[in-house]
Amino acid sequence: xEGKAPIMRRSALAAIAAIGSASxxxxxxSKADDNTNDNGTNSAGANAATKGVVxxxxxxxxxxxxxxxxxxxxxxxGNTYYAYMYNLSRLYARPLMTFQPGPGSKGNTLVPDLAxxxxxxxxxGKTWTxxxxxxxxxxxxxxxxxxxxxxxxxxxxFARDVLSLGPxxxxxxxxxxxxxxxxxxxxxxKGLSSxxxxxxxxxVFHLKQAFQExxxxxxxxxxxxxxxxxxxxxxxxKHIVSSGSYKFQSYDEGKQAVLVRNTNWDPKTDPLRKQLxxxxxxxxxxxxxxxxxxxxxxxxxxxxxxxxxxxxQAKVLTDTAKKANTDNTYGGRLVYMAINxxxxxxxxxxxxxxxxxAIDKVSVQTAEGGPIRGDIASxxxxxxxxxxxxxDVYATSGNKGDAAKAKEQLKACGKSSISTNISARSDxxxxxxxxTAIINSxxxxxxxxxxxxxxxxxxxxxxxxxxxxxEKQNIGLIMMxxxxxxxxxxxxxxxxxxxxxxxxxxxxxxxxxxNKDVNKLLGQAIATQGDSARNSLYTQxxxxxxxxxxxxxxxxxxxxxARPTTYTNLVSTAAFSGQYDYLNxxxxxx
Numbered sequence: 001x002e003g004k005a006p007i008m009r010r011s012a013l014a015a016i017a018a019i020g021s022a023s024x025x026x027x028x029x030s031k032a033d034d035n036t037n038d039n040g041t042n043s044a045g046a047n048a049a050t051k052g053v054v055x056x057x058x059x060x061x062x063x064x065x066x067x068x069x070x071x072x073x074x075x076x077x078g079n080t081y082y083a084y085m086y087n088l089s090r091l092y093a094r095p096l097m098t099f100q101p102g103p104g105s106k107g108n109t110l111v112p113d114l115a116x117x118x119x120x121x122x123x124x125g126k127t128w129t130x131x132x133x134x135x136x137x138x139x140x141x142x143x144x145x146x147x148x149x150x151x152x153x154x155x156x157x158f159a160r161d162v163l164s165l166g167p168x169x170x171x172x173x174x175x176x177x178x179x180x181x182x183x184x185x186x187x188x189x190k191g192l193s194s195x196x197x198x199x200x201x202x203x204v205f206h207l208k209q210a211f212q213e214x215x216x217x218x219x220x221x222x223x224x225x226x227x228x229x230x231x232x233x234x235x236x237x238k239h240i241v242s243s244g245s246y247k248f249q250s251y252d253e254g255k256q257a258v259l260v261r262n263t264n265w266d267p268k269t270d271p272l273r274k275q276l277x278x279x280x281x282x283x284x285x286x287x288x289x290x291x292x293x294x295x296x297x298x299x300x301x302x303x304x305x306x307x308x309x310x311x312x313q314a315k316v317l318t319d320t321a322k323k324a325n326t327d328n329t330y331g332g333r334l335v336y337m338a339i340n341x342x343x344x345x346x347x348x349x350x351x352x353x354x355x356x357x358a359i360d361k362v363s364v365q366t367a368e369g370g371p372i373r374g375d376i377a378s379x380x381x382x383x384x385x386x387x388x389x390x391x392d393v394y395a396t397s398g399n400k401g402d403a404a405k406a407k408e409q410l411k412a413c414g415k416s417s418i419s420t421n422i423s424a425r426s427d428x429x430x431x432x433x434x435x436t437a438i439i440n441s442x443x444x445x446x447x448x449x450x451x452x453x454x455x456x457x458x459x460x461x462x463x464x465x466x467x468x469x470x471e472k473q474n475i476g477l478i479m480m481x482x483x484x485x486x487x488x489x490x491x492x493x494x495x496x497x498x499x500x501x502x503x504x505x506x507x508x509x510x511x512x513x514x515n516k517d518v519n520k521l522l523g524q525a526i527a528t529q530g531d532s533a534r535n536s537l538y539t540q541x542x543x544x545x546x547x548x549x550x551x552x553x554x555x556x557x558x559x560x561x562a563r564p565t566t567y568t569n570l571v572s573t574a575a576f577s578g579q580y581d582y583l584n585x586x587x588x589x590x
Contacts (some may be wrong), residue, residue, distance in 0.1 A: 062587025077221035078156030093224035107573030148225035216486030276586030298566035305579030331578030374555030387489030387538025406445035489538025
């Protein structure tokens with residue numbers, strides 16, 4: 001999940017691991033405005049939301065405001081891949097499974113949502129059956145059925161020419177998925193035969209291979225039900241039919257979304273949601289510095305969860321009170337630069353290795369905001385994702401790069417210099433600063449890169465995620481941030497390394513890496529039942545990828561979140577890249 005998230009996707013997406021303790025030790029206090037539950041805390045301080053729920057409360061009323069510096073890929077739960085949208089969408093779209101709200105790694109706990117229980121597997125993990133809870137209704141009072149879940153999966157995964165922004169796991173995994181053209185082209189109306197709905201409360205998935213982590217897969221918003229009669233393809237985003245505790249009151253594309261209580265949501269069918277605020281407002285295209293100011297003033301939450309901007313960090317960290325209301329967390333994310341194997345001369349491994357050796361990672365870390373924003377990275381898997389093993393194939397003295405070694409690799413590649421372009425997101429100042437630091441490092445080794453900036457909301461649909469565009473524009477280097485779609489090596493690696501994940505729009509395998517050994521190992525891993533054996537295979541995949549030099553790990557991402565004191569039930573969860581869990585945030589008493 002792009003981090004997007006983050007993704008989600010995933011991001012967003014998606015973004016999973018134990019939260020590590022940071023070195024913010026200033027004490028502070030925050031009074032719960034109403035009730036404090038067993039997992040809550042009244043004695044807040046730095047990193048308090050990584051250990052418990054801050055300002056735990058069941059108080060209803062008020063408005064919760066979120067702010068985003070750009071626009072999300074989509075509010076459509078079947079067409080998004082940013083982690084923050086996976087997080088937010090659960091307010092109006094209930095997937096079959098989701099994650100239990102909780103601090104740090106406790107947030108990785110998988111629980112039933114629309115489903116009554118976890119999936120029942122058979123046929124060695126190739127068949128998965130889910131029963132829906134009884135009494136489920138949409139915002140208009142009509143019943144939610146298993147056919148709506150089936151249709152949601154079909155539209156989000158098999159109509160890639162219409163909805164291309166989310167992951168395509170189901171397309172890759174379902175029996176016959178490679179031949180099905182999606183519901184918009186299906187004239188029979190029968191849909192994909194490998195997703196069965198024997199009755200209105202049962203949905204059965206038949207896979208072409210064993211997949212031992214399928215419960216994690218159905219936690220994606222792509223399984224949130226969509227009534228076929230209300231689907232308008234890419235325009236469904238304008239009139240989303242809610243299955244959650246909130247529904248859309250208004251949607252002004254590119255500007256604002258307003259959610260209000262869904263009166264047909266029944267708490268008896270939903271043990272997770274509390275439906276606390278009267279209204280939820282999402283403001284878009286807000287200046288990043290303005291977001292910082294509003295968060296510190298208690299007026300808003302940073303929706304993207306990217307944390308305090310570099311320009312604001314000093315103000316926060318040198319003020320005892322402000323620092324006490326921060327959470328510095330790991331989120332199972334990697335900041336990296338993809339090397340496009342389809343753009344010459346990076347089709348040659350020696351030219352890719354030249355880039356690996358040339359980069360001064362300390363300068364990149366500094367540009368991102370220093371150690372508080374991430375530890376220097378050397379592997380694909382972050383330390384807080386299963387399968388990680390410490391390694392540094394392209395180690396340089398002090399992590400400051402080695403121009404001489406880089407030039408040796410250039411010579412082996414048959415080059416004395418290279419001219420290329422590097423892409424970054426225009427609304428992410430720290431990503432631009434990091435790309436600029438990389439450009440300066442590469443220049444010393446004879447690799448001349450020119451920065452190309454594109455907006456986050458279109459980064460994957462129109463620019464970096466469109467292979468034909470990157471090849472035509474000579475974009476050989478692509479800035480990226482990635483979080484696990486679910487808490488395992490497979491959840492992290494599949495969408496950025498598997499050749500089958502490459503798509504012509506919304507692509508997240510930005511290196512266009514299609515290695516038969518890696519593809520085989522990924523398939524072998526997900527069919528393996530034992531955790532230890534499966535994790536060993538993830539380590540092998542990491543090593544093979546680094547040997548092929550298709551991406552440059554820059555930092556193991558950490559985020560410095562400012563915690564608005566005016567909101568309740570703030571808890572930083574590993575399930576969504578360390579972001580606050582948006583499911584039950586409320587408003588404190590004045």
